[in-house]
Amino acid sequence: MSNLKEVSVLLVGDLMLDEYLYGTIDRISPEAPVGILSWTKRTASLGGAANVGSNLAQLGCEVFLAGVVGRDHAGEELLHLAKQLGMHTDGVVVEDRPTTLKTRVIGHGQQVLRIDRETRSELNEPSVGTLKDFVQKCLPFVDGVVLSDYAKGVLQAEICKSVIQMASAAGRAVVVDPKGDDFAKYRGAFLLTPNKAELGRATQLPVRNEDEIRAAIACLFSQTECEAILVTRSEEGMSLYTRTGSETHIQTEARDVFDITGAGDTVISMIARVFFAGQDLETAARLANVAAGIKVGKFGAAAVSVEEISAAIRQRENQGTRKVVELSQAKQLVSLARSQGRKVVFTNGCFDLLHAGHVQLLQKAKALGQVLIVAINDDASVRQTKGNGRPLISAMDRARIIAALEAVDHVIIFSGLTPLHLIEELRPDVLVKGGNYNLEEVIGRKEVEKYGGRVVLIPTIDTQSSSQIIKEIVTRYQLANESSG
Secondary structure: OOOOOOOEEEEEEOEEEEEEEEEEEEEEOOOOOOEEEEEEEEEEEEEEHHHHHHHHHHOOOEEEEEEEEEOOHHHHHHHHHHHHOOOEEEEEEEEOOOOEEEEEEEEOOEEEEEEEEOOOOOOOHHHHHHHHHHHHHHHHHOOEEEEEOOOOOOOOHHHHHHHHHHHHHOOOEEEEEOOOOOHHHHOOOOEEOOEHHHHHHHHOOOOOOHHHHHHHHHHHHHHHOOOEEEEEOHHHOEEEEEOOOOEEEEOOOOOOOOOOOOHHHHHHHHHHHHHOOOOOHHHHHHHHHHHHHHHOOOOOOOOOOHHHHHHHHHHHHOOHHHHEOOHHHHHHHHHHHHHOOOOEEEEEEOOOOOOHHHHHHHHHHHOOOOEEEEEEEOHHHHHHHHOOOOOOOOHHHHHHHHHOOOOOOEEEEEOOOOOHHHHHHHOOOEEEEEOOOOHHHOOOHHHHHHOOOEEEEEOOOOOOOHHHHHHHHHHHHHHHHHHHO
16 A cells, blocks of 8 residues: 555545434433433534545545535534545535535444435536536546545536546546436446445346346446446455456455445545556455455444555455365355355365475366365374374464465365365365376265266376475485485
């Protein structure tokens, strides 16, 4: 993150103020069966498109904010908070309408009520003209444009069309966090980031499985002529689709979910920060996934900092063990993969002293599907199979080494002489073994073929086995000692 170039972003959208009223609820009202909140404090923060601006500013972006607020205290507070973060607010129009205000009542750490004060009417003609003029003047000074649509009237079709056309003429990409049923108004934008439910509503198509999602994506590409679509899928992670037909599925960051408020704002902000700095969309999406994982662990529409993201990346890089899973976790991961239409490949071995033959086997195994699970024998079963003195490397260290390979998605350590129990539980689509086996020798072949899976033998390259390498090391060591003696 620290190596990314600085960027300036034009942000156009529905600005909101989020208000939080905290207190305790210790008794029930005698007037109605509702709790009585004993008020203790009030806080306010930027919401809606303004929260996107907050995220962008805290990611180090120069932010030019454009939208509308009312002539009221909430509008004044919103502008004050935006200026505190260093945002340029010259593009914020003041109208005779209420500033969108979401008041959340919090009792004992839990939200018990939300009160919305808003209008969804479109902007008046002078305000539309003012916004367009600001966008035209601002475009030469920014690296890209973000449209943050909350369906509160700012991003009406006329404004979307004008902004996208002006940005295109200026050579600036537009990324959109969309809302509503009519995505045609975003025609010509570079990227859309709907969630799965929004994708279904916009296309009027079901999105229950991968094939249905792909059909909806194709429909949306036709409607909008955008270059890419990133679908956020809650616990299923994210899926990035490009107009050229490529698909990238990104697993969700495994974290406890405390509050999803503002998670979409975090995603579009990180996409803009990384993509507008010249990085590819897949890199931007993967970093957005990391940022979203951090956000859902926070209360309210809280921004995620560069330091938090960098720390999360370092933690992930330093924990190859995150790929090492228990059987229960593996079953959940396989279920998720199947729901996304991804093939699961399974192979197993001792891997006590990893060599080039192992690496090639795993690379070719991964090419047979999208998710590769590698099961490795625990220390006791290696000892039973290979004899005393083995393994040379402990099971957890072997698991970490295998997990460090790019081709490998998950590693599971098993006890016993065979992985048959794992195969029966996980039911992989493809079972892989090395070419030094024949089909009749492959444990689990009958079970896999019975439910329609297949077994593949991958020819091994001409290299020594781990046992031969170990014998060679011992022989050379002994010869070296004899000659030195």
